[in-house]
Amino acid sequence: MRNAGRSLAILILLAPFAVAQDAMQLFKQAVATFDALPKTTYDFEMVEVSDFAMGGYHSRTEQRHRIVGSRGRWRDETLPKGLLSISDGLYRWGYNPDRSDEYTKVNFSGVAAAAPLLSMFQITTYLVKSARMLREETLELASGPVACQVIEVEREPNPDRVQTSPITYWIDTSRNLVLKANYIVTIRDSGRQAPSVQNATYSFAKAAVGQFVDDELLRFTPPADALQVDQLRFGPKSALVGQDTPEFSLKGTDKAAITATTLRGKTVLLMFGEQPESEMVAIAEMAYRSFRGSGLTVYYVLPKKYQAGIDSQYSVPVAIDTDGSAAKQLGLDRSYGKILIDGFGKVVFTDSGSGNRLDLVKALQKAGVW
Known part of the structure; x- marks a missing residue:
């Protein structure tokens, strides 16, 4: 009886260790599954949801991909009909249906790999501190309910300004x-009172491995x-380019009206931002300081809720789109992007946030202010 009691006590003491080992083993097996994808076939439909918050600003984005x-x-295609990336073994192609007159093509000379968006599931066990079982949970996929084991994986602390929370995984153990x-990713920058926080969730509505894949999907x-x-370039082409600037109304921080009429005769860059603290402010500031002597007028445009303006360290003039109508009249599908108007009052460049700065440089050169 004494030996039996001792054995039971040992089992009780070792139980948490065994569970931890099971969680780590399950994690390693899942990593190995994704590592092996380049050797087989797969068909996933992924939903990517990101909640971003910084101070009083909050945004939520959702994208679906078929991989x-x-x-x-x-092949990685943004659904329902968006950006397309294909690696056919010889080249890597890029294509945007909204800009059907252009594509990218890069020679492929690397090692065969799974689609880049799947790389987050191919993380190695390097720097993993611990893994623990949380619970069992059933997820609903297109093929039906799937029972999953939920585990939490914690990595070694990172002294960097970017901190990542433990990652929670739902794993189909079969x-x-x-x-x-x-x-959750938290970024703390000196000079900012509030950190930026991104809560990211990746889930699969469809997950098939080792099944038939139509070869035509992998050609372009x-x-x-x-x-x-x-x-x-991203976003549909603007019908405004080459046309007279439609009438719009902004207000300067001094309450003065800023319209297409008042700007006539000036080369003007309107940079619409969604918040006072963003990369766009710095870009607007650089453009303002660099080209005001060359005849370029720059405004950083903000929504009404930020009518207090931007940090005093910036000198670029600020304008307020009081009701969001100016952005719409200038063809921006959201209050974010860049519009360049020449001295004749014509729109010569629009960009709804694609980040294609080279095209902006060319437009500034053509307008004679670069």
Whole structure:
């Protein structure tokens, strides 16, 4: 009896260790599954949800992707009909249906791999501090309910300004396949009172491995009249380019009206931002300081809720889009982007946030202010 009692006590003491070992083993098996994807076929539909907050600002984005692969080749398409990336074993192609007259093509000379968006599930066990079982939970996929084991993986602390929370994984133990992951990234910058916080969730509505994949999905033929470019542009082409600037109304921080009429005769760059603290402010400031002597007028445009303006360290003039109508009249689908108007009052460049700065440089050169 004494030996039996001692054995029971040892089992009780070792139980937490065994569970931890099981969680770590499950995590390693899931990593191995994603590592092996380039050697097989797969068809995923992923939903990517990101909640971002900084101070009083909050935004939420959701994107769906269909990710298909076979023997190292892959296709990643934003749904329902968005950006397309294909690696066919020889080249990596990029194509945006909104800009059907251009595409990118890069020689592929690397090692066969799974689609880049799946790389977050291929993380190695390097720097993993611990893993623990949380619970069992059923997820609903297109194929039906799937029972998952939920685990939490904590990595070694990072002294950097970027801190990542423990990552929660929902794993289909019958296939050692991650079907959902969630984590929080916190960034603390000196000079900012509040950190930025991003809560990211990746989940699969469809997850098939080792099944038939149509080879046509992994090929790309550019449209006959499309041109190869170095970088894709995003958002539909603006019908305003080359046209007279439509009448719009902004207010300066001094309450003065800023309209297409009052700006006539000036080359003007309107940079619409969503908040006072963003990369766009710094870009607007650089443009203002660099080119005001060359005849360029720059305004950083903010929504009404930020009518107090921007930090005093910046000198770029600020304008307020009091009701959001100016952004709409200038063809921006959201209050974010850049508009360049020449001295004749014509729109010569628009960009709804693609980050294609080279095109802006060319437009500034053509307008004679670069």
